[in-house]
Amino acid sequence: MSKALPTRSENYSEWYNELVKRADLAENSAVRGCMVIKPYGFSIWEKMQRALDDMFKETGHSNAYFPLFIPKSFLSKEADHVEGFAKECAVVTHYRLMNDPNGGGVVVDPSAKLEEELIVRPTSETVIWSTYKNWIQSYRDLPLLINQWANVVRWEMRTRIFLRTTEFLWQEGHTAHATEAEAIAETEQMLEVYATFAEEWMALPVLRGIKTPNERFAGAVETYCIEALMQDTKALQAGTSHFLGQNFAKAFDVKFQDKEGKLEYVWGTSWGSSTRMMGALIMAHSDDAGLVLPPKLAPIQVVIIPIYRDQNQFDQISAKVQELMKDLKKRGISVKFDSSDAYKPGYKFAEYELRGVPVRLAMGARDLENGTVEVARRDTKTKETVALEGIVDHIEELLENIQQSIYNKALAFQKDNSHKADTYEEFKEILDTKGGFIYAHWDGTPETENRIKEETKATIRCIPLNAEAEEGVCIVTGKPSGRRVVFARAY
């Protein structure tokens, strides 16, 4: 580690950028807005994928794969979808290169122009519903519960690693149902899957809510979302689940014969989460020394560093460590023994702090004598000397403890940064001095929502699912409102 990170209070944004780079998570590529996810970063993403994928399968979904390319004409089929969505995207117009007749490398072969341009998928509703048309004839074919893991491209003007990139990795679920009620239940179930994943794996407390029509997914009847709070008190949407009604079924003419033999349009949902969650994970928990990873998503949960003067000491420590590693692995704990002699222990300590390894063990000559090991936890940076006897149980409990304690800290932060505002003045003051989630009354109109956004850069993150009925008046117009909605400045 050459120099220290910028601190969060100094420059949160620079802190994030540097952390992403120095912890070997990702970097910008030669292609504007597209990132390279580096091995360490990708191994975190793989853990997220595995956990989510298991949850999708437990709830009855299967994976499949649909084409990268979407015929341009598909995008126009669902009117709202094309209006709200599909403009900023990568367009394939040709299918061949040729040697530059003037000798300058390769050029596009003008004779190889596609009859219809292809769009690199920004999301796959259109291509998937055009396929579902052939898969669904009868109520027996329903529900159809499919997910795909894929790359998608949205031509973003301002990009930020993980948070907003031109190409990103995600999963998109697309389901089809016989009834409206079943589709809504599916939409809500998948929101709960995302919320559970955020809370139990990412240690990230989230609000569950519904988007306003303004913020709704293009083509959806209702968009559900989970919203988390970052350490700079800005909000981040970490997953969305859409009830599509019959919109895509109608656009692509997907009907089924019900039990009575009647032909009906199918009801749909879609839901997605992406590498953006990597950004949320980093920004929610990490500190000025580097990443703080919840143990359940840490590629390395325990690192062991030997502290020795000579080969003899090293050999003795190494023998103890091998034994310990075997026991830890038996419990399913991932452990790394960093025995390289290229770097000093102090350097290694800082490196693994930077990378967010939850537990660090250090073993030296005195530990050998006393049958102990030094145990340091990354989240609180506390250390203790622990007897090797029973150490595996201790570490297992410690990892659970860290997972819970990172969550508790984030939850306390969220509570501390949730405020009520009853007037527009108060609202603006909280926004400028404290940020966070602001619970306020709103008259339900897009006009007021837009005005607030223009004047304050705050958006309605969601109408919380658990919002209590409360009579009040809109902070801007004074019109009546039946419950508070959640505002925030957001990523």
Place this chain on the structure above:
Amino acid sequence: MSKALPTRSENYSEWYNELVKRADLAENSAVRGCMVIKPYGFSIWEKMQRALDDMFKETGHSNAYFPLFIPKSFLSKEADHVEGFAKECAVVTHYRLMNDPNGGGVVVDPSAKLEEELIVRPTSETVIWSTYKNWIQSYRDLPLLINQWANVVRWEMRTRIFLRTTEFLWQEGHTAHATEAEAIAETEQMLEVYATFAEEWMALPVLRGIKTPNERFAGAVETYCIEALMQDTKALQAGTSHFLGQNFAKAFDVKFQDKEGKLEYVWGTSWGSSTRMMGALIMAHSDDAGLVLPPKLAPIQVVIIPIYRDQNQFDQISAKVQELMKDLKKRGISVKFDSSDAYKPGYKFAEYELRGVPVRLAMGARDLENGTVEVARRDTKTKETVALEGIVDHIEELLENIQQSIYNKALAFQKDNSHKADTYEEFKEILDTKGGFIYAHWDGTPETENRIKEETKATIRCIPLNAEAEEGVCIVTGKPSGRRVVFARAY
């Protein structure tokens, strides 16, 4: 199942196409040459991915992710690479659509033209080596052992599901090394990983060999491959591993400081396997009744079908089955109980045969009385009645037995369809009457190779790694040759 499959002897090609469709493996999409991989097909691919990924990780590799898009200029940097490779590809020229001013949906926004066109990756050597330049400074940064799972696009004129599609899924390993010897050892190790996967998981015996310069990967110094034989006696290349020498390091200026402080170019390898293996798996083992899956790659290893007259019988069978399923699952055996009453047992039998489920259990009233179950194996289509006592051990052994026996059958087929030819006449006769692998002497020139290809459509599949030295003369030119190479007509 509406009607029977075409038979292999009738029309092998139609048999394959229909099987892929009817067994719910994949289908053509609305985009020419791009396929939809359906849930059942994808679940087989997931099993392949998991097994390969575990092997990559056991051999020290990490996954990462590199951009989908490659700047056009990158392709010209490695001269052979662009010559041999990069012409037929999808070219992104624009990044925005707009509403058609004439009201016809959306059109490409002419003002959103990219300064430099982007190519949808046909393979990622160029973008990865341009990244490695920043990752590699010293011998300490080596070896760099990275793999990515990704989609790639090659604009194919004649496509065939799984075997040759415009977009396909694959993994591509890209490694960097300090020495030539280490890079060659890596290339050979990964070939062996592919061969082991083919033989132990896919139950598919393969030849390990080296490609002739003609068939070499564009930009490689040496291409290793594994070659399998399909039931129509045509060969199929199922994986390749390339020793890149310093070609890409020189093209992208990737140097490292060695232990003596000298600056040297890095040595590289790349290796890939794709959804094409799905085609190989299907074509190698399946029969006229449908898929035959090796148990290790079967999404459902055991299906249980109840045969009953009334609810009471069903309940009794169901109780027994629940118990059995618990025991099977405990052993890690994937099992499905098809209790639906929408279809008759005979229909279900045919369906699971079509889908290649290795073991089918049927339980009826007499089985209840006798404490037995009917066990049918898919590969040989034999049935036996087995006591429920000890059935789990029996099934576990049966699955291993099926795995081995599918392999043995394919190995016998490969042996029966490997021939030696000592004259060009003999060669052509074998090719036209028997097909398969033909071992023949060749003078080592691309001219002779091309002539044989033009005249017979047979190509040199590989120079086998285990080929014995044998003095002989080229079947075409009569020039001396030191060992036989393997010819075949191929997919």
